[in-house]
Amino acid sequence: MAIWGSSSSNTASSGEADIKTHLMNQVRQEAAVTNARNLIGKVNEHCFEACVPNPGTSLSSAEHTCLSQCMEKYISFWNAVSRGYISRLANERKAYGGGALDPSFIQSGQESSL
Template sequence: MSSEAAKTQLMDTVRQQAAMQNARLLVEKLNEHCFERCVPKPGSSLSSGESTCYTACMDKYMASWNTVSRQYLSHVQKGPPKF
């Protein structure tokens, strides 16, 4: 394997690991934020109100996450400011 191919493979692996870490972080934050907010007294199942609240909370959180991620990537791709 050439050094360029090895470098490309390594970069792909790092990107995949970063994506997996971001996915884990998203799920963790969703559970932290939405579950605590929508399920004040956990039981054996979710009520319809808790389920509706949790779904709406997840949708809003993921929309916000996606907006922030797009803006961050846009900023990173532009590179450092030029003085």
């Protein structure tokens, strides 16, 4: 009977919690990588095409400045939109009784990936 005692169920619960934590961390990391790839793709698509009309072997000073400013603006806008979207999701979840979103999941999935 001692085999089925409370200590075994506590160990199982602890193991399940560890697995859940590990899986959540893995999902966070994968989301961060995906978001970083999306951001890099969008920056390349918008900034490079706008700032480097005739690609050569190296960037001119003006092209370098244009790319830097464009990337800074694009990343700033990306973060602002992400914060707004996350806030909206949190508000909708609260309205539907789901409670608050885990901010660490959101942060690592959006802004921390940069």
